[in-house]
Amino acid sequence: MTTLINKYDNKCALHKDFDIRLVCSTCKVVVCDGCIVSDHNGHRFDFINAENSKTIFEEFKNNHIQNLDKQIDINNELLNESNNLFKSLEDKHTENVNTITEVFKELSKLLQIIEIDKIKQLVTLYDENKDINTNISTTIHDNLNNINLITNKYKNTINHINIDQIINNNKNNNNYQHIEILKHCYQSRLLIKDNQNENKIQELINQYKNVNIVNNCEQVKESIKEIFEISNSLSITNVKDPKRVTAGGNECFIYKDDSIIPNGTTHVAIAPSVKTVKIGSIPTSVKCVILLDGFNVKLTEGMLPQSITHLFVGAIRKPLLKSSIPNGVLNLFFLDGFNQAISEIPQSVKELLLFDTPLTKFPYSKNIFRSTKYKQQITHPRVYTWDTAYYWEPKIEF
Ligand SMILES: [Zn+2]
Ligand SMILES: [Zn+2]
Known part of the structure; x- marks a missing residue:
């Protein structure tokens, strides 16, 4: 058995898998099964015969073929119009993308600057607290040193010190022992007098600053989403x-x-x-x-x-x-x-x-x-x- 390969195109112009089978007498065109059950539903059909073929061909010869030339121009013009319109949309697209890129570049620079600035503000406040801390530590350290020195020196001996004797001895020997004792007296007094020392340290402690940050991040994140509104509309309107x-x-x-x-x-x-x-x-x-x-x-x-x-x-x-x-x-x-x-x-x-x-x-x-x-x-x-x-x-x- 040989398969006959048809060298002519007998498929429907609209339904490419279906063979042309009949003529729609209502529309005066050839139709396939697909046509019959869709667009031509309810029309009158006829077998393809010499008479209806001739009618269809005459219209093709005398009318349609001439108008096809015009369709070339019309199609080309439409293609041109479409491409010109698309070109302007493409230009606009490039411009839009560039705008967004530029703005975000600026924003990310701005974010870096703000980040550095905010951290700098925090560091400045931290440094102030750190200075206060150093100041307090140094003062207390000095106090403790003095207290230790004085208590170690005098706690077991204070009752045995004969101040008259020391003064008399020292006058003769150019010795400063009595001066040192008097100095320690004065230092002790400074440490205990009227809570002076305690007050001074308390004052320093009161200078510590609490540092808080108000985190508006969520709000900013929400509002930054509104940075660009993208809308579209039919390009050919009005x-x-x-x-x-x-x-x-x-x-x-x-x-x-x-x-x-x-x-x-x-x-x-x-x-x-x-x-x-x-x-x-x-x-x-x-x-x-x-x-x-x-x-x-x-x-x-x-x-x-x-x-x-x-x-x-x-x-x-x-x-x-x-x-x-x-x-x-x-x-x-x-x-x-x-x-x-x-x-x-x-x-x-x-x-x-x-x-x-x-x-x-x-x-x-x-x-x-x-x-x-x-x-x-x-x-x-x-x-x-x-x-x-x-x-x-x-x-x-x-
Ligand atoms: Zn069809
Ligand atoms: Zn029809």
């Missing part, structure tokens, strides 16, 4: 282009890829779907530009014309680099969710106006106006409250 945008009561032209902005237009909102801003595509009649939430183009010099006086920046995805903001902008607005690095704010900017952005540091020294939406503490020489913010905040409709 990229829907709005239908209508107004700013300060003015209707904005919504700029998308390949849009042609009519000359004379003054207000433009740049849609998040925009992949690039061609230099010259925004006419110099434009005075007011809104970078909408999700805008993801790295702004380089010249993309935004110098005619712009009012620039509104939403929750964009790329940092503001040197020359991103044209040097002609007078009022720079940071809208809700703006959280990108800013390399430079040009000299032309006279007023920086803040909505709900988490940023607190700006490369800027002139007037800052904070709306009631701005929640941060800010240290800047000229910060003012901004009562008419609601009038300026762009209104966006989807």
Whole structure:
């Protein structure tokens, strides 16, 4: 018996282990047993015959095959988009890992410094106690020596000492025995007088310091876990282009890829779907530009014309680099969710106006106006409250 090896592919396109068996007359496609019991459940089926094969083939020839070419481009574009998005996520990942590494490096240095400092404080206190101890020991040792010396010398002889005789003898012989006796008298007196010696030692003992440590380690350990919060969100959100945008009561032209902005237009909102801003595509009649939430183009010099006086920046995805903001902008607005690095704010900017952005540091020294939406503490020489913010905040409709 010979096994026939089929050189043609007769397996189902969806269920690779199943043979194609029938035609689904409802869907006009070939199906396997797997198809029949799942997606095509309840449909009408037919044996594969000349008639239905011809119908299916004609559609393939006249329609599908032409559209496959387009699918190549679409697939490649999607692959590109996915890879670009992944690349930015990868960059962000590297940046995040570096930040955490740096901060922990600093922390472990700080921990070493704190450890050394705390031990130094303990050692200083210990040394003080040690000095007190030495002082007491020395004093008592001296006392005991003196007591021993005096008692040994006098305890058996004191009754036999004839002081008159010693004084008379010594005067003649230049002997100091009587002086020594008088000294021992004085020393004895010092040792016993009014508990003086005892009090002195007691005073020294009272100087010993108890040293305690309050161990806050568990609390610190708990709070240090909160050092970084890691969150994630869908990377493609809010990229829907709005239908209508107004700013300060003015209707904005919504700029998308390949849009042609009519000359004379003054207000433009740049849609998040925009992949690039061609230099010259925004006419110099434009005075007011809104970078909408999700805008993801790295702004380089010249993309935004110098005619712009009012620039509104939403929750964009790329940092503001040197020359991103044209040097002609007078009022720079940071809208809700703006959280990108800013390399430079040009000299032309006279007023920086803040909505709900988490940023607190700006490369800027002139007037800052904070709306009631701005929640941060800010240290800047000229910060003012901004009562008419609601009038300026762009209104966006989807
Ligand atoms: Zn199937
Ligand atoms: Zn079907």
